[in-house]
Amino acid sequence: MTVAPQDAAGGSGGIAPGTVIVVGSLDGLPRPAALTALSSGVHARWSRGPQTAEGADGTVSLDGVTIADGRLLRSGAELLQVWGGREPAPFAHWWGRHARQASCAYVWHAPTERLVVLPDALGGATVFVHEVGGVQVLSSDYAALIGMLDDLGLRPEKDLMYQVERTVFGSGGLYETSHVGGRRVPTFTHLDITSGGLREVRYDVAPSLDEPRSYYEGLATVRADVLDSIAVIAAAPTEERIAHLTGGFDSRMVLGAILEAGVQDRFEFFCSGPPESRDREVADGLARTLGLVRSASAGLVPQHVGSFSDQQLALLGYTAGMSNVGPTGTEDPLDVIAAGGGYGELFRSFYTHAITGQGPAPWADGRALMTAMVGSAPDQGILSPRAFDLLAGRLTDVLTSIHESGVPADFVGDVYYSDVRNRYHMGATSLSWSRVGARVNPLYSVSALQAACELPGMARRANVLGYDLLESFGHDLSRYPFDKDRSSIEYRRQRRPRLGLPFPEGQVTWSVKPARPTSGPAPAPMSAERREIVLKRAKALDIIFWQSVNLESTQAVLRRVIEQTDLSTYAEVVNVSYLQDLARTGTWNRSRVRHLYWASTMLMWFGDESRL
Numbered sequence: 001m002t003v004a005p006q007d008a009a010g011g012s013g014g015i016a017p018g019t020v021i022v023v024g025s026l027d028g029l030p031r032p033a034a035l036t037a038l039s040s041g042v043h044a045r046w047s048r049g050p051q052t053a054e055g056a057d058g059t060v061s062l063d064g065v066t067i068a069d070g071r072l073l074r075s076g077a078e079l080l081q082v083w084g085g086r087e088p089a090p091f092a093h094w095w096g097r098h099a100r101q102a103s104c105a106y107v108w109h110a111p112t113e114r115l116v117v118l119p120d121a122l123g124g125a126t127v128f129v130h131e132v133g134g135v136q137v138l139s140s141d142y143a144a145l146i147g148m149l150d151d152l153g154l155r156p157e158k159d160l161m162y163q164v165e166r167t168v169f170g171s172g173g174l175y176e177t178s179h180v181g182g183r184r185v186p187t188f189t190h191l192d193i194t195s196g197g198l199r200e201v202r203y204d205v206a207p208s209l210d211e212p213r214s215y216y217e218g219l220a221t222v223r224a225d226v227l228d229s230i231a232v233i234a235a236a237p238t239e240e241r242i243a244h245l246t247g248g249f250d251s252r253m254v255l256g257a258i259l260e261a262g263v264q265d266r267f268e269f270f271c272s273g274p275p276e277s278r279d280r281e282v283a284d285g286l287a288r289t290l291g292l293v294r295s296a297s298a299g300l301v302p303q304h305v306g307s308f309s310d311q312q313l314a315l316l317g318y319t320a321g322m323s324n325v326g327p328t329g330t331e332d333p334l335d336v337i338a339a340g341g342g343y344g345e346l347f348r349s350f351y352t353h354a355i356t357g358q359g360p361a362p363w364a365d366g367r368a369l370m371t372a373m374v375g376s377a378p379d380q381g382i383l384s385p386r387a388f389d390l391l392a393g394r395l396t397d398v399l400t401s402i403h404e405s406g407v408p409a410d411f412v413g414d415v416y417y418s419d420v421r422n423r424y425h426m427g428a429t430s431l432s433w434s435r436v437g438a439r440v441n442p443l444y445s446v447s448a449l450q451a452a453c454e455l456p457g458m459a460r461r462a463n464v465l466g467y468d469l470l471e472s473f474g475h476d477l478s479r480y481p482f483d484k485d486r487s488s489i490e491y492r493r494q495r496r497p498r499l500g501l502p503f504p505e506g507q508v509t510w511s512v513k514p515a516r517p518t519s520g521p522a523p524a525p526m527s528a529e530r531r532e533i534v535l536k537r538a539k540a541l542d543i544i545f546w547q548s549v550n551l552e553s554t555q556a557v558l559r560r561v562i563e564q565t566d567l568s569t570y571a572e573v574v575n576v577s578y579l580q581d582l583a584r585t586g587t588w589n590r591s592r593v594r595h596l597y598w599a600s601t602m603l604m605w606f607g608d609e610s611r612l
Contacts (some may be wrong), residue, residue: 011252013437014330017317018141019047019061019106020148021117023198024134032151039113040046040195043363044106045148046143049102050075057085057155058110063140064103065584066124067229068095072236072337073414074438079105081603088116088334092190095389096121098202100229100444102430115193115329121203121446122418123187124427129395130156130182136350137193140431143320143329146612154413156180158321158606164387164573173420174394178321187419195286199418210406218451219465223472225445226257233440234263239335240513242299245269245292247282249466250341254442256473267339268511278483278536285503286480291601295511298337300433303330308550309557312601313608319432320612323424324601328468334437342426342441346448347419355399355413355458362409363399366392375591382582387573394426410457418449427574462491476501551593558600565603573600 022035022043035045044059046052053076062079065072069082077297083091088109095105095118102124108115119125119140128145129138133154139145149155154226162175176184185191188206192199233241246249258264269292287294305314305328318329338604354372356362363369374381383391398420402412426441428527433439452465459465463486470478479501487497526534526549538548562583568578582596605611 010591014050016048017045017144017147018063018432018435019052019138020045020137020141020144021115021154021193022148023104023136023193024253026135026152029133029135029152035148038108038115041197042113042115042193042195044108044115045279046106046323047144052076053080055080055083057106059106059216060108061105061106062103064101064431065440066099066101066105066120066439067232067440068099068102070232072229072232072438072440073103076272079107082098083107085109088114088192092116092118092192092201093204096188096190097205099439100225100446102281102427102444102446104431110416113194115191117191118543119185119190120429121188121205121443122444123189123423124444125431126423126427127185127191128177128182129185129394130154130177130179132181137329138185138198140180142177142322143318143612145182146320150612154540155612156182157337160387160570160573160606161387161390161601163321163598163606164383166323167382167595167602168391169421170594171421171424173424174391174398184423187423205446209446213450213454215454216446218454219468220524221447221471222445222451222465223469225447226253226442226469227261229440229442229444230254230257230261230263233337233339234258234261234266236337238337238436238438240297240299240337241267242270242297242336242338243267244298244338244340245271245283245286246341247279247481248341249463249470249482250344250443251484252341252477252482253344253466253470253473254339254341255290256470256475256477257442259290259475259477260473264290264292268293268419268513270295270298270338272298274535276533277382277538277545281484282481284508287508289480289503291473291509292509292512295513296510300327300330300334300437300439302326305330308553309604310599313604314432316601317494317611319428321605323428324431324598325425325429327413327436331436336437337440338437339440339442340430343422343443343445343448344431344466345422345426346414346445347443347452347466347469349414349452349457349460350417350421351413352461354459357403357409357412357414363396363403363412366396369399371475373463381591382575382578382599384571384575386574390573395461408453411453412454414449414460415445458490459494462488462494464491464494467491467495505519517531538590541588541593547593547597551596552589554596554600555583558596561600561603561607565607570603 026040035043037043047061057570060076060079062076065074073079099120103120104125105118119127120186124275125140127140128142129136137148156179159180162172162178165175166172188203189200192201273279304312318325399412402415407415430439452460479498534548538545
């Protein structure tokens, strides 16, 4: 049985839809329930529950959680206290400078009849806008936005190109929304809304990033931001405080900040995967070395919803097709803080090898850029030649626009990552989970972009900023093993690597708290022989353990969906023969596994007109 998240959340349980704003005349349109008139031409459907609060000077609503004013804000009441009835314009710029984490504040100032919509400066909480039928509908909760359009009789079509882009890149962004006609508000931008209409306003922190500043000043600011976030997270009252710890670099930086702040006893540390996985080997080794308490719970996990394919479809359905990473929408609120290593990618170059910025016209050959990023040319992957060219054209346009805005050529790929992929992946996931508990990323720092830009491309590729930050926290953390060699040749040309240290033998200390359910549907009992095969395949293909576990069942789902689907509907943008091969192949690599999971879910969601 498939549970639609929008239905599950409509009752007493599940995640309440977020606040939605409608700007423009509603003449001739249906009047949706719970839509409140704020002023002439401005209406709001406020999120119900603790996200929204009313005060003497107006109404506020907080989507997600944020760190501001020296504390972790998790409710409308706490936002109301911080706002204190201040004039909207100066408060908006204060928020842009101080709010850290993927979050969006809605502040209605009744005396001036002005509404400001305040996403965090890095746009982790992306505000989306659809303009149709003479109105502008906007929200940081895209599913709630689409629900409002449906209530207004203006429901847009699903955009297949968004799903295809998500399948090959891992997220959307070149196509901005999963439904036709939507757009995103740029980073470092908030909305100012009155009866006269909607204006996009740049936060005043944006131009300050262009001011001359040394790399070391930037590094010091990043360090201060991270340590402040750790202190706030450690002090926040909660039933459970989890830090995610893997074999990778970013969670190591978070661990370093926790140790530097001396608050490791206030956290329990979680790592997913079987004990034989490299992530677990490293996490357990660090726990033994540093006396950390390990937890069997991630803190925030999706509720079980039917079969594995039902679960994947529910994840995509909760976001109205924007992402399938996060909750299903059926979860109840939890008093949990889960800290991860998100935003660590801003410290280094993510797309450097594909988007080098070299040559007289580095963005002109969109097809070459696409091939470098996707790893296959037209007719060799899941994209049709037409879809390949459409994405290549948009990629060229976006990169050219970034460069023409004054960004150095060798930093264009970094800005593309921060302005697009990071928002759709890390920002969106954190925001979604913060509607259940508090999903925080201590590495969130606007100054990380500025500090990284002060380094040449080679130093960014080598993750010099990340290593410098990690070394500043001490505790020899760079000397202990990672999941793989993180010290590249380029790094060793700029910093002398320190002598490695082994993990000591011994026992891991585990939390005595009752463990929450593990992520995803409960797996069927697995024989020792089957487990060995699955684990060996996961390591060989460099895929997540659960992807290896569910590979055959997901392939069976894809075969069934293909049998029930007229694939000619998708032929313009999908390589149908490749899709059919995925359904019957026994030959896998990491990309093909990713395509299998995303394609099966995409076809199920796109073909189900009952889902928004």
